[in-house]
Amino acid sequence: MIYLDNAATSFPKPEPVYEALDKFARTTLANPGRSGHRMALASERVLDDARHALNQFFKGESPERWVFTLNCTDALNMAIKGTVEAGDHVVTTDLEHNSISRPLRALEKAGVITLTRVASDNGYINPESIRAALTPKTKLVAMTHAANVLGTVQPIETIAPIVREAGVLLLIDAAQSAGVWPIDLKTTPIDFLAFPGHKALYGPTGTGALYVGPRAKPRAWREGGTGGDSKTETQPEIYPYFLEGGTPNVLGVAGLLAGIRWVVERGPENLRQHEVKLLQRVVDWAETSESWSVAGLWDPNRHVGALSLVVPDGLTAQDVSSILDTSFDIAVRPGLHCSPYAHQRLNTFPDGTLRLSPGPFSTDDHITAFINALSEISAGVL
Ligand SMILES: Cc1ncc(COP(=O)(O)O)c(C=O)c1O
Known part of the structure; x- marks a missing residue:
């Protein structure tokens, strides 16, 4: 098969990804953060290494700010639904995947938020259109970095400072750009960066991540199942566990880590x-x-x-x-x-x-x- 559908998910994966998956599944696949024995610690270590790799690659604040998710949709929902409150205004664009447009439209239909959908021109968003859409009630701008229909890359380096200056949170959907377009969180003020692990970072399906910057304070997502800190009655507030309830897809992350290393090398x-x-x-x-x-x-x-x-x-x-x-x-x-x-x-x-x-x-x-x-x-x- 001639596979020209990498925007849906990448195939084939680089050889080191297959090797990492096979090796990890055969030697290390214990439950991370639970039991404290050597295999569990080795498993946890892979999650830590992957968080460090992501933090270095995208120049984030710290490794703990990288939360592993099921996919990009999961990360986007976590950011959107954990952030907006009744009466908020949200700005988005007409280029969005329904992983952004559906949760926002549902919140709008339920009367929770008001929504402005900025129009693109030939696949590109003009930063001034984002500026013009901001109001004193705007809590969040949620937009794609690279449009998945067209492949057009949006000028987020110009948009991000506009949004930051207005005191608004910025959620970037990097589903089509993470791994092929440099994103520097030190110089581009992004509050939430969501992406799948299974596209241009070459991890397996079932992987994704959300970067939560220090200004963002999302509510808990899936609660319970953090392994450690069992005395606490509610979700421990420490990152990344605050947003990572349940046994993580550590096998998938082992593959993703190999994928990130491969991308960094290339x-x-x-x-x-x-x-x-x-x-x-x-x-x-x-x-x-x-x-x-x-x-x-x-x-x-x-x-x-x-x-x-x-x-x-x-x-x-x-x-x-x-x-x-x-x-x-x-x-x-x-x-x-x-x-x-x-x-x-x-x-x-x-x-x-x-x-x-x-x-x-x-x-x-x-x-x-x-x-x-x-x-x-x-x-x-x-
Ligand atoms: C721009 C964009 N956002 C979000 C998604 C959803 O990603 P996932 O399937 O990992 O949830 C995709 C998937 O194609 C996408 O292209």
Whole structure:
């Protein structure tokens, strides 16, 4: 299978990730933070090492501020629902994945918050539109770093100081950027950084993390199950355990740690350049094609490795994806990509687009096969 669906989850993982998972599962998979024997301590050590690795990679305040989650959705819900209160105003954008847009819309529908959805232009958010949306009641700005439909990278280095200056909390969804775009928490004032471990950090599914900066004071999420401090009647307030109830996915984190180390060794910018170079070929081909076009503005300097193609009339994204899968052995993702407002803005709602997202192991031959397949499909039908 030619796998061009890395924006959903990365595949294959780098070899050291498979090795770490296998070794950890066979030798160390005890319950961390519970029993105090050597295996439990070794297991806890992997969680600590991964927190240190994340803290160094993103330059956070301290390792304890990194909370492991089930995925990015879990991290985003933890930040949003743990922060907003009745009467708060929240600013978001029309580029969001429904992991942000759904919890916010549900809170809005329930009358808990008021919500402003800032409009994008060709896949990009203008920082001044964020500034204009802030009100004295704004508690939180919740937005994506790289749009998952389009791969466009938002100027968070400019937006973050605007939000901080207004005394508002900033939640960044780094699902599509963590691992391929540098994020420096020392110079970019972000209060919550949420991301999955299973995309461009190359951990397995079931991993994710939330960075909680010192200004953020979310309420407890899952309560109980912290192992230590059993005398306390309510959730111990010490981080990261305050937000990490229950036995953590320490096996997954062992894989994630190997993934982070692999990314650090390769360098995020090198990984991004490889993917963008492959996508450039698709962009060049689409520009000469009579039937296919690229959604949003293509700027290789402000893009991660995901690209959406507008499907020609007479075909649907779903049909093309099915044909690619069954007749050409190529995996991509059709449809709305969990982001209906982005497609409304792009006029590609409700059918959506065809998204391809190469990864570090994708090759020129894969892209050639993809382009030839699309040409063949459209020539056969149109
Ligand atoms: C921008 C964005 N946010 C959130 C998510 C949700 O991530 P997860 O599936 O890890 O919950 C995704 C997944 O594709 C995404 O692309």
